[in-house]
Amino acid sequence: MHAIKRTILVTGASSGIGRAIARQLLFDGHCVIGTSRDPLRFSQPHAEFIGMTLDLAQLTSLEAFGKALPKQFPQLDTVIFAAGYGQFGGLEQFSYPQIERLMTVNFTAQACLTRTLLPHLKQKQTANLIYIGSEAALKGSRNGSIYCASKFALRGFVQALRDECGKTGLRVSIINPGMVDTAFFENLNFAPGTQPGQALSADDIANTVRYILQAGAYCGVDEINLSPNNKVIEFKKPPS
Numbered sequence: 001m002h003a004i005k006r007t008i009l010v011t012g013a014s015s016g017i018g019r020a021i022a023r024q025l026l027f028d029g030h031c032v033i034g035t036s037r038d039p040l041r042f043s044q045p046h047a048e049f050i051g052m053t054l055d056l057a058q059l060t061s062l063e064a065f066g067k068a069l070p071k072q073f074p075q076l077d078t079v080i081f082a083a084g085y086g087q088f089g090g091l092e093q094f095s096y097p098q099i100e101r102l103m104t105v106n107f108t109a110q111a112c113l114t115r116t117l118l119p120h121l122k123q124k125q126t127a128n129l130i131y132i133g134s135e136a137a138l139k140g141s142r143n144g145s146i147y148c149a150s151k152f153a154l155r156g157f158v159q160a161l162r163d164e165c166g167k168t169g170l171r172v173s174i175i176n177p178g179m180v181d182t183a184f185f186e187n188l189n190f191a192p193g194t195q196p197g198q199a200l201s202a203d204d205i206a207n208t209v210r211y212i213l214q215a216g217a218y219c220g221v222d223e224i225n226l227s228p229n230n231k232v233i234e235f236k237k238p239p240s
């Protein structure tokens with residue numbers, strides 16, 4: 001149990017990294033508001049968990065969601081942005097709407113929701129914004145032009161926002177994981193190796209979130225990069 005009980009919004013709490021973070025936070029005694037496009041994906045009820053529907057691709061609905069949330073949950077003091085997805089391939093394989101959607105879900109929606117929640121969070125004595133970036137925010141790589149762009153954008157946004165919030169109690173952090181064993185790879189033609197050490201676990205990211213939240217009140221954790229010890233990418237055979 002943490003010394004301070006927090007009320008924490010976790011986007012993407014229905015799967016993978018977001019789900020592991022939500023579970024860890026509940027275990028630590030916090031109240032968690034988790035979002036997904038499909039609330040039926042929240043299977044196990046918990047007294048301190050509230051599941052909400054949110055589609056980050058629908059920018060127009062975000063402002064209303066972001067304005068209503070602090071009214072419904074005035075104790076809200078932390079947001080963890082874990083929702084996102086990957087789409088990879090040569091740039092010519094992307095349509096305009098696919099480019100727009102990937103940038104919206106992985107970056108623009110997070111900037112917009114942050115913008116709406118910021119006045120509320122800046123009033124708190126202690127508050128945290130934690131974003132799940134990626135190793136793709138650190139270096140561009142083949143077949144990742146738009147995905148990397150979305151994560152580079154997120155990382156630049158976080159660095160600037162951290163400076164903007166420096167005189168408040170709001171601490172802004174980004175975690176950049178390498179490959180994590182989650183459903184992220186279900187629709188992709190590659191995945192991390194399955195041997196020990198070839199992928200991070202979602203719990204590795206959840207433990208990092210815990211570390212950031214437990215840091216001393218005046219200690220901002222700017223950025224943490226995580227990699228599997230022995231990174232291995234396996235390419236899937238195309239269906240015959």
Ligand SMILES: NC(=O)c1ccc[n+]([C@@H]2O[C@H](COP(=O)([O-])OP(=O)(O)OC[C@H]3O[C@@H](n4cnc5c(N)ncnc54)[C@H](OP(=O)(O)O)[C@@H]3O)[C@@H](O)[C@H]2O)c1
Nearest residue numbers: 012014015016017036037055056083084179180182183184
């Ligand atoms: N896995 C990796 O290797 C890895 C590495 C570095 C960074 N990341 C980043 O970590 C984040 C989470 O990925 P993951 O590995 O946990 O993948 P995941 O298991 O597929 O989970 C993705 C989560 O994002 C939510 N989501 C996707 N599209 C959404 C939308 N339009 N609106 C709202 N929610 C949406 C999903 O919720 P619903 O489908 O229920 O709506 C789900 O909860 C992503 O930002 C990803 O880029 C992943």
